[in-house]
Amino acid sequence: MQENKHIIELKYLSKYYKGSNVPAIDNINLNIDKGEIYGLLGPNGAGKTTTISILCGLFGPTSGNVFIDGMEFQHSAEKIKSIIGVVPQEIALYPSLTAKENLTFFGHLYGLKGKHLKTRIDECLELFGLEKNANRRIKTFSGGMKRRINLIAGILHKPKIIYLDEPTVGIDVQSRKVILEHLKNINKEGTTIIYTSHYMEEAENFCSRVAIIDKGKILTEGKPKELITAKGEYTDLESIFLNITGRALRDE
Amino acid sequence: MLRLLSSIYKELLVLIRDRAGLAILFIMPLVLILIMTVIQDATFRTVKEVNISMILVNNDKDSLGEAISEGLYASDFFQIVEEINGEKITEENAKELVARGDYKIGIIIPERATEAIRGNVNALINKSFKSFNIPGVKKRTKKSTIDITIYIDPATSNSFKNMVMSSLKEFTSQLEIEMFFKNFSEAMAQLMPDQKPIKFDSFETIRYKEVYASTTENEILPNSVQHNVPAWTMFAMFFIVLPLAGNIIKERDDGSAFRLKTMPGSFVTVMFSKIFVFLGVSFVQFILMLLVGVYIMPALGLPQLEIGPHKIALAVMALSSGLAATGYGVAIGTIATTHEQAATFGAVSIIIFAALGGIWVPVYVMPHTIRIISQFSPLHWGLNGFYDIFLRGGDLMVVLAEAGKLLTFFVIMLGVAIVYNNYNKTK
Known part of the structure; x- marks a missing residue:
């Protein structure tokens, strides 16, 4: 096992999808420290989802190494999976099940049970303002409520690392505020957050560090405020993003 | 778990x-x-026990026509139709009704079909007697072929058609055998008038017994x-x-x-x-x-x-x-x-x-x-x-x-x- 200096380490990571000679990720080196909120920012097709997928163990890289809390997927996939929590962009829940039934199911898969699981579900539902809707089926929920439950399903087991793929896309301001506030609180308790978003203003305020990636490469990396100051002529992260990645429209 | x-x-x-x-x-x-x-x-049931309507035009009015008619009426397979609205069906009507698909099969037994069979049977007896230099029967002995026409709806299944054909063949061959023995007996009586006439009782020499093969005693x-x-x-x-x-x-x-x-x-x-x-x-x-x-x-x-x-x-x-x-x-x-x-x-x-x-x-x-x-x-x-x-x-x-x-x-x-x-x- 590697020395546990960084919670996530990517070493010379490359990924070529079968049949493609263009890398989805091109020789990335990246270290993320414990307790960070790290933003992976980039246009469509930049390599964000591929990076997150590798970090979740969904598939392996073509070359390079991934260390999660000092462990590699080849040897310790089950251990790694038990310390990560994933919040996908899609509402990955069962619409015909109630909020409580969904959370109980995912809690059981993480090995939680009995009173401990029940308490944790009640606690999370209350935290995200959904306690009154615990026994309602997901298909009757609004977009913002679904996003909040989707998030709870990923954090229920108090993971060391949370991967958030566009967690606030398509929801109202109130829901977004609640989600980001609670994520900040979870982060304060020591959880590392890896976050992808297209909302530059949100990323600027939410992340402790960001990497702007495009065409599989990290173009720039650092604390949002420092990046803005360093570039001098820009006042916000969005201007830097557009300057680095270009203004041309991107397809997937 | x-x-x-x-x-x-x-x-x-x-x-x-x-x-x-x-x-x-x-x-x-x-x-x-x-x-x-x-x-x-x-x-x-089509093959086993369903009554399928069938036209019978019996122009023979003698033993063959009667044997076929009796056999078909006795069978559970067919419902025989010989008249429509009180009028006898002719061969032309039968052909038209089957062609329209109103009936699956139409059987036409020609006139003097029985007479023709008798002639054939007598010819056979004469031939047999002649080989032993015994005088034959003095009856009509002309050999001829009988054409029983069967009109079939093209939509009729082959299995059903085959079943009708085999039933008809069974009726006609039975009749031929019976006629042969009857005429043979008469011819023998003519040759030996002082002898008692031979009575040929028809009986089944071969019987078929259907048993479903099963590995257990419980037959399903x-x-x-x-x-x-x-x-x-x-x-x-x-x-x-x-x-x-x-x-x-x-x-x-x-x-x-x-x-x-x-x-x-x-x-x-x-x-x-x-x-x-x-x-x-x-x-x-x-x-x-x-x-x-x-x-x-x-x-x-x-x-x-x-x-x-x-x-x-x-x-x-x-x-x-x-x-x-x-x-x-x-x-x-x-x-x-x-x-x-x-x-x-x-x-x-x-x-x-x-x-x-x-x-x-x-x-x-x-x-x-x-x-x-x-x-x-x-x-x-x-x-x-x-x-x-x-x-x-x-x-x-x-x-x-x-x-x-x-x-x-x-x-x-x-x-x-x-x-x-x-x-x-x-x-």
Whole structure:
């Protein structure tokens, strides 16, 4: 096992999808420290989802190494999976099940049970303002409520690392505020957050560090405020993003 | 274990709450089995016991015409029509009525047909006597051919046509024999007038005894229900492939599969929970279909399904078939990328498996190459196993080979799904 200096380490990571000679990720080196909120920012097709997928163990890289809390997927996939929590962009829940039934199911898969699981579900539902809707089926929920439950399903087991793929896309301001506030609180308790978003203003305020990636490469990396100051002529992260990645429209 | 139980509970909740899906899952197979058995029962009866209307134009009015007419009237197979609205049917009318499809068959017995047979019989006796230098009968001895015309509706099945032909041949040959002996006796009486005339009693020298071969003493009589319930039950059970594959694809489309794959040990657990629940569904389907055969079919005038004494063999076959079907569903759901792909491929492949398996046409009448290919159809294995129980009275030992093939198919399909899933990880 590697020395546990960084919670996530990517070493010379490359990924070529079968049949493609263009890398989805091109020789990335990246270290993320414990307790960070790290933003992976980039246009469509930049390599964000591929990076997150590798970090979740969904598939392996073509070359390079991934260390999660000092462990590699080849040897310790089950251990790694038990310390990560994933919040996908899609509402990955069962619409015909109630909020409580969904959370109980995912809690059981993480090995939680009995009173401990029940308490944790009640606690999370209350935290995200959904306690009154615990026994309602997901298909009757609004977009913002679904996003909040989707998030709870990923954090229920108090993971060391949370991967958030566009967690606030398509929801109202109130829901977004609640989600980001609670994520900040979870982060304060020591959880590392890896976050992808297209909302530059949100990323600027939410992340402790960001990497702007495009065409599989990290173009720039650092604390949002420092990046803005360093570039001098820009006042916000969005201007830097557009300057680095270009203004041309991107397809997937 | 908690993960597996929780996954099973979740699958059950998802299944129970989709009421329309649930109704389709349980009601459609029952409707299918009822309709198919009723239809197939009609076909069964066409050959066995259904009265089919047939025109008879008897222009002979003598022994042959009477023998054929009596034979046809006595048979349970046909309903004989000789008049319409009080008027005798002519040959032209008969041809027209059959051509229109109003009647399946029209039999025209020509004038003086019996006289012609007598002439033929006498010619034969004369010839025999002549070879011993004995004077022959002094009667009409001209040999001639009798043409009995049979008009057939082109839509009539071959089996029905053959049955009519063989019945007619039987009636005419019986008559010929009787006439031969009668005339022979008369000729002998002429030669030896002081002797008592010989009386030839017709009796059956050969009798056919039908015994259904069975491995047990409990003889189960084959009928449309005993044939069709296992066949269509097998077919309906395999259609569980569609909702199961759909369930897997839906989970992948809405992102739940993505979440599940990032959780500890969940992919295999989730797959096993699906197999467990859908296997349960297919077993319940099986029980319901048997109950339909035992209780509902008799109420509809069909024979009652006889389940026989080998309940364990039946349960083993039902579970093996259910596993084969769920394994196939898991493989299709894992490989297909869209609902359309899974639904089309799943449904068409089941129909092909069913056709090869002998659900519609018995395998033994298929061409040689297809007979070889049919040996690889899981529906053929299943059907064979069920026929062993329902028709041949087979027990657990008899069906073990077929159950083994179905279980092997399940393991292979599961292997295909796992290998494909792992292959996707390396993309």
